[in-house]
Structures are given as structure tokens and as C-alpha cells.
Amino acid sequence: MSGVRVERLTKAYGPTKALEDVTLTFPEGGFFGLLGPSGSGKTTLLRAIAGFVTPDQGRIFIGDQPVERTAVEDRNIGMVFQSYALFPNMTVAENVAFGLEVRRIPGPERAKRVAEVLELVQLGPLGNRRPQDLSGGQRQRVAMARAIVTRPRVLLLDEPLSALDRALRVDMQIELKRIQREVGITTIFVTHDQEEALTLSDQIGILKDGRLVRHGPPRASMTTRKTPSPHISWATRMS
Amino acid sequence: MIRHAFARAYLGLILIFLYAPIVVMAVMSLNASEFYALPFRFSTEWYERLFTNDEILAAAWRSVWIAIVVAVIATCLGTMATLALWRHEFPGKRLLQALLFPPIAVPWLITGTAMLIFFFGVGIGRGTPAVILGHVALALPYVIVTVFARMQSFDRALEEAARSLGAQPLTVARKVILPHAAPGIIAGALFAFAVSFDQFVVSYFLAEPGDSTLPVLIYSAIRKGFTPEINAVSTLIILVSMAVMVLAARYAKFGGTR
Numbered sequence: 001m002s003g004v005r006v007e008r009l010t011k012a013y014g015p016t017k018a019l020e021d022v023t024l025t026f027p028e029g030g031f032f033g034l035l036g037p038s039g040s041g042k043t044t045l046l047r048a049i050a051g052f053v054t055p056d057q058g059r060i061f062i063g064d065q066p067v068e069r070t071a072v073e074d075r076n077i078g079m080v081f082q083s084y085a086l087f088p089n090m091t092v093a094e095n096v097a098f099g100l101e102v103r104r105i106p107g108p109e110r111a112k113r114v115a116e117v118l119e120l121v122q123l124g125p126l127g128n129r130r131p132q133d134l135s136g137g138q139r140q141r142v143a144m145a146r147a148i149v150t151r152p153r154v155l156l157l158d159e160p161l162s163a164l165d166r167a168l169r170v171d172m173q174i175e176l177k178r179i180q181r182e183v184g185i186t187t188i189f190v191t192h193d194q195e196e197a198l199t200l201s202d203q204i205g206i207l208k209d210g211r212l213v214r215h216g217p218p219r220a221s222m223t224t225r226k227t228p229s230p231h232i233s234w235a236t237r238m239s
Numbered sequence: 240m241i242r243h244a245f246a247r248a249y250l251g252l253i254l255i256f257l258y259a260p261i262v263v264m265a266v267m268s269l270n271a272s273e274f275y276a277l278p279f280r281f282s283t284e285w286y287e288r289l290f291t292n293d294e295i296l297a298a299a300w301r302s303v304w305i306a307i308v309v310a311v312i313a314t315c316l317g318t319m320a321t322l323a324l325w326r327h328e329f330p331g332k333r334l335l336q337a338l339l340f341p342p343i344a345v346p347w348l349i350t351g352t353a354m355l356i357f358f359f360g361v362g363i364g365r366g367t368p369a370v371i372l373g374h375v376a377l378a379l380p381y382v383i384v385t386v387f388a389r390m391q392s393f394d395r396a397l398e399e400a401a402r403s404l405g406a407q408p409l410t411v412a413r414k415v416i417l418p419h420a421a422p423g424i425i426a427g428a429l430f431a432f433a434v435s436f437d438q439f440v441v442s443y444f445l446a447e448p449g450d451s452t453l454p455v456l457i458y459s460a461i462r463k464g465f466t467p468e469i470n471a472v473s474t475l476i477i478l479v480s481m482a483v484m485v486l487a488a489r490y491a492k493f494g495g496t497r
Contacts, residue, residue, distance in 0.1 A: 050403060072399075077403055078404075079399075081396045081399065083394060085400035087397060087400075087415060089418040098406070102404060146404065147403075150404065
């Protein structure tokens with residue numbers, strides 16, 4: 001487990017700047033919410049940390065290690081996708097075991113860790129099911145279990161709750177927070193839902209048009225009005 | 240109701256149009272009379288003769304193994320080409336994709352002539368290797384179309400998920416991409432088999448007189464004189480081809496469910 005730091009990160013797609021000079025530290029063991037409307041660059045930032053997006057300029061550190069030139073598969077991250085991206089040809093347990101298998105963790109230990117993590121996300125008895133046979137909330141838990149079982153240095157969540165209906169989303173927020181606390185893993189979480197970001201995060205960063213406009217602990221960053229700025233009014237409008 | 244009845248009658252007529260000749264042939268292959276005389280008398284004589292006709296058996300065997308070899312080669316090449324086209328952006332990709340499909344539309348007679356001239360030009364000449372090369376070229380677009388269609392339903396987040404979990408590119412291909420492509424690959428292989436097994440024109444041009452495939456042999460046999468044995472072998476070919484096509488259709492429409 002490690003903190004993450006990005007320095008002066010810039011990425012342009014043609015004339016549009018998805019990220020412009022973003023510098024930000026994600027503290028070790030913290031739950032960091034990246035908030036912003038669609039097109040603000042928050043997903044690009046997350047995908048740059050994951051390695052799916054190569055920045056034009058700037059540096060990315062996971063722990064003390066610069067990773068701009070490291071391939072996704074060698075970054076030792078855990079990621080939960082918006083669509084969950086569970087492998088349809090594998091059972092729940094096989095999905096969760098995938099990351100251990102590619103790391104060549106021997107069979108008995110693999111089985112033990114899969115059982116443990118399924119217990120942690122409260123899916124103990126469902127290991128033999130196929131993802132297609134699970135509810136949305138259960139799939140979400142499988143995706144979490146799969147992402148954390150490898151003990152990654154950082155957990156990246158790309159709008160993980162947006163596919164769930166409202167009632168379930170609130171339950172899953174509590175779940176997500178509980179799991180993150182138990183594992184203690186540095187977590188970076190992308191959302192466009194301000195309330196969700198406030199509930200879950202220890203720290204929040206607000207992006208707009210590729211720039212980081214505010215960051216800090218949730219309440220302060222949302223409510224301080226020492227420096228009146230259009231970004232704050234935008235942030236308060238968001239819910 | 241009237242429209243309903245009309246639609247059914249229309250469908251019935253189309254099916255008769257499609258299948259009547261085949262049914263007549265299949266029935267006659269089981270008729271005892273050599274001259275298609277009615278009344279129908281059931282007999283398996285023509286099938287018995289067929290299975291003692293070494294020439295036909297040899298041609299049938301040749302057709303089958305050529306079709307298998309063609310299916311294997313065309314499926315491997317076609318799948319690799321499709322995955323490359325699907326995955327990568329490179330200069331000339333659109334042109335290449337556009338060039339892959341006209342062979343389906345070019346008349347086989349023209350393709351066959353062109354291949355014959357070309358194979359003689361480069362020294363391959365006629366014979367079984369030429370037949371296999373020709374069939375592979377004909378079957379390739381079918382494989383590519385089928386596998387490509389299947390890959391359209393692939394969720395790229397699956398590949399990203401596998402990579403985020405530490406899977407190297409080969410593992411991603413083996414554990415995530417190929418399992419998804421599998422129904423398309425099987426369907427493509429069956430199409431390739433059918434294209435080769437049913438192929439007459441190109442085989443006729445490229446096969447040496449001594450070792451013709453089954454369709455070529457049937458054509459030569461008809462020219463010499465028609466026997467109900469031909470009905471029997473044709474009926475069997477139709478059964479094999481239809482079975483292959485039904486299987487291919489089943490796999491091809493697996494889209495997205497698994």
C-alpha cells in the first residue's frame with residue numbers, strides 16, 4: 001500500500017485538454033473522491049494513474065516509484081469499472097482468483113485468499129455462480145473482491161455505484177467504506193455525485209475542464225467561501 | 240387473418256421452390272428404378288453401390304480432408320487477421336478492410352481462372368496444393384466477417400480489467416479475448432469447411448484430372464451419363480452441408496449471451 005502523487009499532469013485529445021497541469025497528492029490509506037461533471041477530466045486522471053492513458057507531460061508516483069513508463073499490468077493496482085467488467089466465462093471464484101493466478105500464487109493459498117475476500121464482501125456462498133446470475137449489488141461486490149484480493153498498492157474506482165438504483169447505492173456506499181477501512185488501502189474514487197463524494201471521502205478533489213479547482217477535506221472544500229469563486233457555486237449546484 | 244394466411248402460403252411457396260428439387264433428388268436416390276420410373280419402390284441399392292464405388296469414395300475422402308485442412312488454415316489466418324484489425328489502428332487499415340470483402344462478390348469462375356493463370360505463372364501449377372491454396376483464399380473473407388462480427392460485442396473493459404489485475408497481453412488473449420471470440424471462430428471454421436467442401440468452380444480449374452474432389456467428380460460423372468448413384472451421393476453432400484450450416488448458424492448467433 002502506498003500513497004499516490006501526480007505532478008503537473010497534462011493530457012490533450014486534439015484541441016481539448018482533458019487534463020491541464022494537475023498536481024495532487026492522494027494520501028496513503030485515504031479515501032479520495034474525484035468529483036466533477038462529465039468531461040471534467042476526472043476519469044482521464046484515474047485512467048492515467050491506472051496506466052490506460054499516457055499523459056503528454058507530468059509525473060505519476062505510486063509510493064515513491066515513478067510509473068509513467070510502467071505498463072498497466074505491472075503497476076500492481078486494483079480497479080473497479082463502471083460496468084464491473086466481470087469475466088462472463090468464469091465463475092465468481094474464478095473471477096476473483098484471476099489476479100492471483102496470473103501472479104502464480106499456489107492453489108491452496110489462492111483458494112484461501114479467495115474465500116477470505118468473498119467473506120469480506122459477504123458473498124461467501126456464491127463462489128460457484130456465474131456473474132450473469134448475480135444482482136447488480138452482488139456484481140459490484142465481486143468486482144471489489146477481485147480488485148483487492150491481489151493486495152494492490154492502490155484501489156481505483158471508476159463510478160462504481162452509478163449502475164445501481166438509489167436505495168442500493170446508499171447501502172453499497174456504506175459497504176464500500178467498510179471494506180476500504182478494513183483493508184486500509186489507498187482508494188481513489190471517481191464520481192459525478194457530490195453527495196456520494198461527501199459521504200465516502202476523507203479528501204476531495206474537484207475538477208473542471210481538466211483543471212483541479214479545489215481540493216481538501218470534504219466539508220471545507222465545499223463550503224469555505226473565503227475566496228469567492230465560480231467553481232464553488234458550481235460545486236454547490238451539483239446535487 | 241387473410242394477410243396471415245397469405246403470408247403462410249407465400250412462405251410455403253418459397254420453401255417448395257427452395258426444397259422441391261432437393262426432395263425429388265433425395266426420393267429418387269431411394270427409388271429402385273434406374274430411369275426414375277414411378278411408382279416409387281424403396282431401395283437402398285444406389286447407396287450400396289455408392290459405398291463400393293472406389294472412385295467416388297476416394298473423391299469424397301479427398302473433399303473432406305481438403306475441407307478440414309482449409310478450415311484449419313483459413314480459421315487460424317482469419318482469426319489472427321481479425322484480431323489485428325479489431326485491436327490496432329494502423330495506416331491503410333480501412334483500405335485493407337475494404338479489400339478483404341470483394342473476393343466474396345467476384346464470380347468464382349473469374350477467381351478460378353485468375354488463380355489458374357497465377358499458379359501456373361509462379362510454378363505451383365495444378366494439383367491438390369493449388370486447390371487448398373485456392374480454397375483458403377475463398378474461405379478467408381467468410382472467417383474474417385464471422386469472427387469480426389463476434390468481436391463487435393466484446394466489452395473492452397474486460398481487457399482493461401484483466402490488465403489491471405496483472406495479466407500480460409498473451410494471458411489476456413488466451414483467457415479473455417479468445418473465450419469471447421470462440422463461438423465466432425467455430426462458426427467461421429464451419430463456414431470455411433462448407434465453402435471448401437461445396438466448392439466446384441475453383442476445384443474444377445485447379446484439381447488435376449486424377450484427383451478431383453467430390454463435386455468435380457459428380458460433374459464429370461453426369462457428363463458421361465446420369466445414374467441414381469449421383470442422386471445418392473448428392474443427397475449425402477446436401478445433408479453434410481446443411482448440418483455444417485445449421486451448426487455454423489447456431490454458433491454465429493451466440494452474440495452477447497455468454
